[in-house]
Amino acid sequence: EAGVxxxxxxxxxxxxxxxxxxxSPISGHTSVYWYQQALGLGLQFLLWYDEGEERNRxxxxxxxxxxxxxxxxxxxxxxxxxxxxxxxxxCASSLGSQRGETxxxxxxTRLLVL
Amino acid sequence: xENVEQHPSTLSVQEGDSAVIKCTYSDxxxxxxxxxxxxxxxxxxxxxxxxxxxxxKKDQRIAVTLNxxxxxxxxxxxxxxxxxxxxxxxxxxxxxxxxxxxxQGTRLTINP
Numbered sequence: 001e002a003g004v005x006x007x008x009x010x011x012x013x014x015x016x017x018x019x020x021x022x023x024s025p026i027s028g029h030t031s032v033y034w035y036q037q038a039l040g041l042g043l044q045f046l047l048w049y050d051e052g053e054e055r056n057r058x059x060x061x062x063x064x065x066x067x068x069x070x071x072x073x074x075x076x077x078x079x080x081x082x083x084x085x086x087x088x089x090x091c092a093s094s095l096g097s098q099r100g101e102t103x104x105x106x107x108x109t110r111l112l113v114l
Numbered sequence: 115x116e117n118v119e120q121h122p123s124t125l126s127v128q129e130g131d132s133a134v135i136k137c138t139y140s141d142x143x144x145x146x147x148x149x150x151x152x153x154x155x156x157x158x159x160x161x162x163x164x165x166x167x168x169x170x171k172k173d174q175r176i177a178v179t180l181n182x183x184x185x186x187x188x189x190x191x192x193x194x195x196x197x198x199x200x201x202x203x204x205x206x207x208x209x210x211x212x213x214x215x216x217x218q219g220t221r222l223t224i225n226p
Contacts (some may be wrong), residue, residue: 033214042203043158043216056212090157100146100165100207103214105157 002027004093004106012112013081021076021109025093031055032074033094033103034066038087046089049074050096081113116141118206120217128225133194135220137204138186146207147180148214149189153200161202162189194224 005024013019025032034046045058049068057064063079072093078085088110092103117140127133137147148163164171164178164187171178175194180187191198204217 042218045213045215048213058213100209100214102148102160102163104160105150107157 004091004104006089006091006106006109008109009107010110010112012114014114015081015083017081017113019078019081019085019111021078021089021091021111023074023076023091023093023106025072025074025091026104028095029093029104030072030096031094031101032068032072033092034074034076035090035092036060036087037090037108038084043090047076078111083113086111086113116208116211116213116215118204118215118217120204120220122220123218124221124223126223126225127194129194129196131194133189133191133198133222133224135189135202135204135222136186137188137206137217138184139206139215140185141206141208141210142182142185143209144185144206145209147178147187148205149178150203150205150216151200152203152219158203191222196224196226198222199224 007022031050033048035043037043048056052068066076068074088108090108091106094101094103120137145166150158151161152158162178175192177190201219203219205214
């Protein structure tokens with residue numbers, strides 16, 4: 001069974017540009033989560049999508065947005081990029097989340113903003 | 115609250131010894147507590163998890179204990195090996211906030 005996949009693996013942008021990151025969950029998983037992991041730091045929750053709807057978002061500005069498609073894959077968009085957006089962006093999927101389900105992570109997209 | 119405190123931030127042990135990492139949380143409604151291992155340049159991998167109706171869970175050399183009254187849980191690794199070297203993250207599912215909150219991570223180094 002294939003795990004969570006993410007693309008691209010690396011992304012280089014300049015300040016002010018937009019970035020689009022993609023995630024495909026494990027087959028059968030309906031929930032997709034996005035996290036930001038800045039260098040040497042922990043994982044900060046960004047967004048949660050389930051069954052095509054945004055269920056929750058973390059303490060990030062509105063320029064961080066996304067969506068989930070009918071096949072449960074997801075896209076994270078970051079507008080008006082700032083230098084501090086440089087980080088590893090991790091996607092995770094689970095079977096849905098009524099009470100806390102196990103989340104499985106993808107390999108991440110490393111975003112560098114110059 | 116959504117606070118998850120993890121200690122220590124770094125831990126160095128001799129190969130074969132045990133390692134213990136502790137996390138405390140503030141939300142008494144929390145009900146799911148996973149531990150992830152992240153090797154350098156790789157994705158976080160789930161190594162063990164525990165739910166609030168269980169006090170202890172073991173999987174070979176790894177065990178997790180949960181004290182709901184005191185709101186803390188710990189990861190225990192016995193007979194450590196060089197491949198156990200990594201950053202370990204605890205996490206707590208905050209039922210009210212509907213999100214997984216991670217600790218700050220512990221860099222574990224196993225010295226041969």
